[in-house]
Amino acid sequence: MNSLYALLFYHPPQRLLAARRGLVLLWWGVLLLGATAAAAQAPVGTPGLRADYYRGYFNDALSFFQQPAAIVNRPVDQLNFPQAETDNFKVGAIAVYNAPGNPDEFSGYFQGQLYVLTPGQYSFYLGSDDAAYLWLDAGPQALASNKGDQQGFREAVGTCTLTAGLHTLRVAYGEHGGSQGLVLQYSGPNLPKQLIPNGVLYSQTGAIQPTLSELELTPDQQRVQVRWNVVAEYNCEAYVVQRSTDGVVFETVQRQACVGGGPHTYEFLDAKPALGQNYYRLEQLRSDRSPVYSPMLAVEVKPTPFVLSLYPVPNNGTFYLQVPPLGPGSMGQLKIVDIAGHLVFQQSLNLEDGQPHFIKPGLAVGIYRLFLSTERGTYSRKLSLDY
Ligand SMILES: [Ca+2]
Numbered sequence: 001m002n003s004l005y006a007l008l009f010y011h012p013p014q015r016l017l018a019a020r021r022g023l024v025l026l027w028w029g030v031l032l033l034g035a036t037a038a039a040a041q042a043p044v045g046t047p048g049l050r051a052d053y054y055r056g057y058f059n060d061a062l063s064f065f066q067q068p069a070a071i072v073n074r075p076v077d078q079l080n081f082p083q084a085e086t087d088n089f090k091v092g093a094i095a096v097y098n099a100p101g102n103p104d105e106f107s108g109y110f111q112g113q114l115y116v117l118t119p120g121q122y123s124f125y126l127g128s129d130d131a132a133y134l135w136l137d138a139g140p141q142a143l144a145s146n147k148g149d150q151q152g153f154r155e156a157v158g159t160c161t162l163t164a165g166l167h168t169l170r171v172a173y174g175e176h177g178g179s180q181g182l183v184l185q186y187s188g189p190n191l192p193k194q195l196i197p198n199g200v201l202y203s204q205t206g207a208i209q210p211t212l213s214e215l216e217l218t219p220d221q222q223r224v225q226v227r228w229n230v231v232a233e234y235n236c237e238a239y240v241v242q243r244s245t246d247g248v249v250f251e252t253v254q255r256q257a258c259v260g261g262g263p264h265t266y267e268f269l270d271a272k273p274a275l276g277q278n279y280y281r282l283e284q285l286r287s288d289r290s291p292v293y294s295p296m297l298a299v300e301v302k303p304t305p306f307v308l309s310l311y312p313v314p315n316n317g318t319f320y321l322q323v324p325p326l327g328p329g330s331m332g333q334l335k336i337v338d339i340a341g342h343l344v345f346q347q348s349l350n351l352e353d354g355q356p357h358f359i360k361p362g363l364a365v366g367i368y369r370l371f372l373s374t375e376r377g378t379y380s381r382k383l384s385l386d387y
């Protein structure tokens with residue numbers, strides 16, 4: 001070991017430099033191989049959170065959760081238990097029933113990891129009846145909390161800046177009496193307030209490989225480029241791109257099969273978003289479970305002016321015609337009319353992708369008028385053909 005240390009860290013004679021570099025490279029190689037092997041061994045994350053339920057109300061004492069749970073490791077997709085007086089948590093006989101069908105006196109502990117797709121500032125909205133506490137990462141301080149049992153369902157908000165990637169998430173909750181409920185929402189960069197979906201929650205607290213690691217929307221001339229990255233796919237059948245104008249009702253705009261394994265990058269160009277606000281989310285269809293959803297992202301689609309370009313000027317009797325991309329199935333009808341008003345040339349044009357069209361009308365030198373009819377209207381230009 002001493003000789004190795006000397007070789008690596010003492011000032012070596014020139015002839016030993018190459019050997020030292022070789023060893024350092026070898027060390028890096030071993031480190032990289034080790035890291036790759038560790039990543040490959042980590043299981044693909046299981047969507048949702050781990051839930052443990054306890055008999056009795058925790059009464060704001062976190063030591064309460066050190067006792068054995070009555071219901072152990074029950075997976076939940078997300079924290080979406082709206083205020084109710086029925087057994088929406090499905091805790092059954094571990095609760096006390098002061099009124100038929102309305103469970104009281106139980107507590108829950110929910111844990112796992114949250115994958116943050118985009119770094120930035122996030123707000124977490126913790127709604128509960130009765131008390132609830134939310135922690136992110138290792139800190140002892142709760143990010144948001146509703147203490148006590150003297151109020152009905154209410155919402156606490158906590159704000160923080162998060163890096164992209166995995167963050168541990170823990171929620172303690174308890175129902176004392178009356179109605180009960182627990183709802184966890186968040187908002188962030190391009191991310192309107194929404195329930196935290198199962199596609200960014202993982203029920204394991206140890207090392208995992210996430211599935212969705214990036215989701216990006218890029219507006220492009222009244223179209224939206226949807227791109228997503230996955231680290232590893234498990235029992236994945238297809239991705240369905242869904243779009244909405246209100247963030248509530250979604251329609252399917254594309255479906256593509258999963259490649260399998262990973263990592264992968266997927267892309268889809270949506271040529272027909274609405275003008276104004278659009279929301280997109282991914283639905284991952286799986287062979288082993290119900291669908292897994294990404295968060296919904298918002299993007300604003302601004303109208304692009306319709307510019308009809310004819311070039312070059314002057315021309316030699318032929319020219320190029322170009323308009324903005326109008327999307328799948330979009331056709332245009334080009335007509336050229338002479339100075340006396342007679343139709344002398346016409347041609348159908350595919351206007352889907354915005355590519356220039358080479359027009360060869362075969363007409364005599366002179367002044368004409370060009371008309372282009374599209375789904376966005378009919379546009380007209382003076383056309384001079386030169387030779
Ligand atoms: Ca209750």
Ligand SMILES: [Ca+2]
Pocket residue numbers: 129130175176177178179180
């Ligand atoms: Ca209550």
